[in-house]
Structure formats: structure tokens, C-alpha cells
Amino acid sequence: MGDHGGIEDCIRVSQSIVQWFRFASPQSFYPLAGRMVPWFWAAAAIFGIAGLWMSFFVAPTDAQQGEGYRIIFVHVPASWMSMFIYLVMAFWAGLGLALNTRVSSMMAQALAPTGALMAALSLWTGALWGKPMWGAWWVWDARLTSELILFFLYLGFMALQAAIDDPRRADKAGAILALVGVVNIPIIYFSVKWWNTLHQGSSVNLAKSSMATTMLWGMLLMALAFWMYSIAVALMRVRAIILERERHTEWVKHAVA
Amino acid sequence: MQWHSVGEFFAMGGYALYVWGSFGACALLMVAEPFLARRRLIEVRRSLIRERLADELESQQRTR
Amino acid sequence: MNPFLATVRRDVLLAMRRKSEVLTAVFFFVIVTSLFPLGIGPEPVLLKKIAPGILWVAALLATLLGLPRLFAADHGDGTLEQMVLSPSPLGLLVAGKILAHWLLCGLPLVLLAPVLGLQFDLDASALGVLTLALLLGTPLLSLIGAIGAALTLGVRGGGVLLALLVLPLYIPALIFGAGAVEAHIAGLDVGGHLSLLAAMLVLAAFFAPWATTAGLRIALE
Numbered sequence: 001m002g003d004h005g006g007i008e009d010c011i012r013v014s015q016s017i018v019q020w021f022r023f024a025s026p027q028s029f030y031p032l033a034g035r036m037v038p039w040f041w042a043a044a045a046i047f048g049i050a051g052l053w054m055s056f057f058v059a060p061t062d063a064q065q066g067e068g069y070r071i072i073f074v075h076v077p078a079s080w081m082s083m084f085i086y087l088v089m090a091f092w093a094g095l096g097l098a099l100n101t102r103v104s105s106m107m108a109q110a111l112a113p114t115g116a117l118m119a120a121l122s123l124w125t126g127a128l129w130g131k132p133m134w135g136a137w138w139v140w141d142a143r144l145t146s147e148l149i150l151f152f153l154y155l156g157f158m159a160l161q162a163a164i165d166d167p168r169r170a171d172k173a174g175a176i177l178a179l180v181g182v183v184n185i186p187i188i189y190f191s192v193k194w195w196n197t198l199h200q201g202s203s204v205n206l207a208k209s210s211m212a213t214t215m216l217w218g219m220l221l222m223a224l225a226f227w228m229y230s231i232a233v234a235l236m237r238v239r240a241i242i243l244e245r246e247r248h249t250e251w252v253k254h255a256v257a
Numbered sequence: 258m259q260w261h262s263v264g265e266f267f268a269m270g271g272y273a274l275y276v277w278g279s280f281g282a283c284a285l286l287m288v289a290e291p292f293l294a295r296r297r298l299i300e301v302r303r304s305l306i307r308e309r310l311a312d313e314l315e316s317q318q319r320t321r
Numbered sequence: 322m323n324p325f326l327a328t329v330r331r332d333v334l335l336a337m338r339r340k341s342e343v344l345t346a347v348f349f350f351v352i353v354t355s356l357f358p359l360g361i362g363p364e365p366v367l368l369k370k371i372a373p374g375i376l377w378v379a380a381l382l383a384t385l386l387g388l389p390r391l392f393a394a395d396h397g398d399g400t401l402e403q404m405v406l407s408p409s410p411l412g413l414l415v416a417g418k419i420l421a422h423w424l425l426c427g428l429p430l431v432l433l434a435p436v437l438g439l440q441f442d443l444d445a446s447a448l449g450v451l452t453l454a455l456l457l458g459t460p461l462l463s464l465i466g467a468i469g470a471a472l473t474l475g476v477r478g479g480g481v482l483l484a485l486l487v488l489p490l491y492i493p494a495l496i497f498g499a500g501a502v503e504a505h506i507a508g509l510d511v512g513g514h515l516s517l518l519a520a521m522l523v524l525a526a527f528f529a530p531w532a533t534t535a536g537l538r539i540a541l542e
Contacts, residue, residue: 056266061259067270071279078283117290125279132275152489159485163476172539173472177486180468180532184490187521191493195500233291240298247305256305 024101026242027251033235033242040235044228051221059215068132072215075125077223078118079143081230082150083185085115089157090182093175103238105171106245108178109161110238114230116154122147142196146189153181167245324409328417329424335394336425342390347429350383354437365442372441373451373502380430380455381491384462387426388487389480391418391470392537405541415537416530419467427459443502450505457518458498464522464529465490471536493521 055073062069096105164170469487473479501514
């Protein structure tokens with residue numbers, strides 16, 4: 001009896017694995033992504049509205065920085081997402097390289113522009129925050145400098161993929177670059193941090209100025225909104241990439257009819 | 258709530274340029290990016306439909 | 322003969338037949354470092370302060386200059402495909418090519434740096450630290466650069482793309498390399514900087530030939 005149940009379990013598990021691999025084909029992922037996009041937009045909108053409400057109407061004025069600190073509610077989420085998206089992108093790219101699944105490589109390609117956008121937003125808002133707080137648009141602060149380098153890494157990834165005509169080769173070359181980047185990011189971050197302490201960089205430490213819990217909640221809600229936004233946009237882009245790359249297959253011809 | 262008037266809210270305690278510059282840039286880019294992604298999808302679809310129609314026309318002419 | 326040493330010997334011999342390619346990078350290094358005082362002014366105190374950074378950035382760019390040629394010639398005449406098919410492991414041959422690149426492109430910079438450092442009023446012990454830091458750092462630059470060279474092999478606009486890919490990855494080497502000389506001038510201990518450079522070199526020596534090999538296989542598919 002027990003053995004019998006075990007075999008059934010095995011079959012059920014393998015069936016569910018097969019189910020998962022089914023979604024790894026562009027043909028079934030394309031409609032699935034299309035169905036998921038509105039849900040992520042809705043989640044992004046809900047978190048965004050709640051986050052904006054928290055950040056403008058609930059969070060109190062900061063004792064040291066006045067109302068200027070409210071930039072934190074977009075600056076920190078953008079910085080978090082720019083780093084997180086790089087990791088996710090490298091994960092999908094690496095998976096595509098290891099298992100030769102086309103959809104994961106396409107996902108990596110779809111994530112890169114969103115990650116670069118997040119890094120750009122982080123730099124822009126960082127500059128706008130730095131001007132009133134440090135008196136300069138740009139300070140060679142460890143975090144800002146690492147963010148700039150991360151932005152360069154995104155640009156390199158996108159430029160490499162754009163320069164290679166054969167999509168499969170572009171996927172694999174991009175994957176190696178992304179993985180090399182992932183190994184390097186911690187080294188770059190700590191070297192920049194070390195360089196910064198040696199040169200006595202100026203750096204506002206907000207954690208010390210006793211952040212109110214409402215501020216933290218606002219930041220978390222905004223980060224969730226940015227997260228959902230990134231997924232929604234990446235899924236939209238991956239749908240376009242799937243159609244572009246699979247345009248000569250039969251299923252695409254039926255899908256757009 | 259700490260705002261007493263709409264004007265005070267938009268003034269942001271003197272930091273209007275920096276706060277609205279940040280939120281504005283985020284809003285602008287986060288509207289533009291989905292718009293561009295959507296346009297890319299629509300354009301691929303359109304070109305695929307065009308291709309399909311061309312194929313159909315060709316096969317019709319051949320049967321005639 | 323050992324396939325590793327055979328590859329090194331072959332690449333060095335080939336480069337010796339066409340000396341101009343090796344000399345270009347060296348001249349570039351000399352000219353760029355000499356341009357800075359002309360742009361900034363001859364004030365010794367200022368020049369001494371910026372010397373480590375200038376020498377290191379110039380070394381970075383000079384290394385970059387030779388990278389597109391690392392695999393291009395072998396790719397063009399089909400030697401690279403023979404290497405992939407040869408019984409000896411490709412990683413070993415690639416490591417040999419990287420070592421040859423360092424001998425031709427990195428070592429001359431290390432030897433020239435103390436002479437160029439004199440232009441910036443660095444004293445003897447600072448010149449020693451500079452040479453030591455470059456001795457540890459330039460192989461690191463060749464190793465990381467080889468990954469970029471493999472990924473951009475045969476890609477249009479490869480040279481500029483290579484710079485975009487590789488320069489951000491060079492930043493830690495720049496920070497610790499130039500930092501060692503700066504720390505020495507400021508009277509601090511340089512052991513930490515140099516051991517971190519050495520640690521990064523060991524790490525890169527393990528992983529870079531492997532990543533380069535993967536990149537080459539993709540390029541040749």
C-alpha cells in the first residue's frame with residue numbers, strides 16, 4: 001500500500017515538473033505572461049497609491065532634513081530594484097545558459113532596460129537629494145559611485161546583446177557577462193566603500209537619524225510598487241521579444257490572428 | 258496631517274524643486290517605459306499580421 | 322613541449338615579428354602620462370598627488386589597446402578552431418595566450434612606470450610601491466580583459482564595446498593599485514592594498530581563463 005502511494009506521489013511530482021517545463025516554452029509562456037500583466041499592474045497601482053499616501057500625508061517631517069527627505073521614498077526603492085533586478089537578470093541568463101531554455105534568456109534580455117532605468121532613477125534622485133543636503137549635485141559617495149558603476153554594467157550588457165546578430169549567441173555571451181558582473185559587484189562595492197572611507201567621503205546616514213516607523217512603511221510600500229511595476233513592464237517586453245524571435249514559427253502566426 | 262493648505266503641500270517646505278523633480282522624473286519615466294514596451298509589442302503584432310496577409314494573398318494568386 | 326608554454330612562446334614570437342603592435346601600446350602609455358602635466362600645469366605638489374591615479378588610468382587604457390588583437394588574428398586564420406579541437410584543454414591554451422598578452426602588453430608598462438613616475442616627482446620608495454602594485458595589477462587587467470575580448474570576438478564595433486564591458490570591471494584594480502601608492506605617499510602601510518590586489522589576482526587567475534574559454538566556445542559556435 002505504502003509503496004503504491006509513493007509511486008503515485010512520484011508520478012504527481014513529475015507531472016507538476018512537466019507542467020513547469022511546459023511554461024518554459026515560448027509558445028505557452030506568451031499567453032501566460034499576457035494574462036499576468038494586468039494583475040501586476042493592479043498590484044503596482046495599489047501599492048503605489050498606498051505608498052504615496054504614506055510618504056506624503058502620513059510620514060512626519062524629518063527633524064534634520066525637513067521635507068527634503070521625502071525623496072527617500074523613490075530613491076531607496078529605485079536603488080534596491082536596480083540591484084535586485086541585476087541579480088534576477090543574471091539568474092535568468094545563467095539558467096538560460098545552463099539549461100538552454102529560451103524563455104529564461106529572453107526574460108534576462110527583457111529585464112535589462114528596466115534595471116538600467118532604475119539605476120538611472122536612483123542616480124537622478126540621488127543628485128536631487130544631494131544638492132540640498134550636501135550642497136552639491138554629485139558627491140563621490142560610496143553608494144552613489146557603486147550605483148553609477150552598476151548603471152555602466154547594465155549598459156554593457158545591453159550593448160553586447162545589441163551588437164551580436166545571432167540571438168542565441170547574444171543570449172549566451174550576455175549570460176557570461178552578467179555572471180562575471182555578479183561576481184564582481186560585491187568586489188566593486190567593497191572596494192568603492194573602502195576607497196570612500198580612505199578619502200573621508202561625505203555620506204548622510206539616515207539610519208542614525210531615528211527613522212519613524214511610518215517612514216519605513218512608506219518606503220516598503222513604494223519598494224513593493226516598484227517591484228510589481230518592474231515585473232509588469234518586463235513581462236510586456238518579454239512578450240514583444242518572444243514574438244520578434246519566434247516570428248517564423250507556426251504558433252506565432254496563429255497567435256496574432 | 259502636517260499640511261495646512263494646498264500651496265504648502267506643493268512648496269514642500271522650500272524643497273519643491275528637489276522633491277517634485279525626483280517624483281516627477283520617476284512618474285515620467287515610469288509612464289514612458291510601459292508605453293514604449295506596449296508600442297513595441299503592437300508593432301511586432303502589426304508586422305506579423307501584414308506578413309500573414311501577404312502570404313495569404315500570394316497563395317490565393319497561386320491557386321488562380 | 323608543454324602546450325601552455327608552447328602557446329606563450331608562439332604568441333611572443335609572433336608579436337616579435339610585428340613589433341609595431343607591441344610598441345604602440347607602450348608609446349600610448351608614455352604619451353598619455355606626459356600629456357597630463359601639460360594640461361594641469363607643472364606644479365610638483367599637485368603632480369605628485371595625482372601621479373598614482375594618472376599612471377594607473379594610463380596603464381588601464383594601454384592594456385585595453387592590445388586586447389582586441391588577443392584572439393582576433395587566431396580567429397581570422399582558423400587557428401582558434403584548431404585550438405578548440407586540439408587534445409590539450411582549451412583553458413590551458415587560453416591561459417597561455419593571456420600570459421603572452423601580459424608579457425607583451427603589461428610587463429613593458431611595469432618596467433616603464435618607474436621612469437615615468439620620475440616626471441611626477443615620486444621618490445624612490447614610492448616608485449618601488451608603484452612598480453610592485455603594477456606588477457600585481459597588470460596581470461589582473463589582462464585576465465579580466467581576456468573575458469571581454471572573447472565575448473566581443475568578431476562582433477561589429479568590438480573595440481569600443483570591449484572598453485564599455487571591461488572598464489567597469491577594472492575599477493577595483495584601479496582603486497587598490499593607485500590607492501597603494503597614495504597610501505605610501507601619505508605615510509600609511511601598503512600591505513593591505515597589495516594583499517587585496519594579490520587576492521583578486523589569484524581569484525581572476527582561477528576564473529578568468531574558464532570564463533574566457535566559455536566565451537570563445539560561444540563565439541565559434
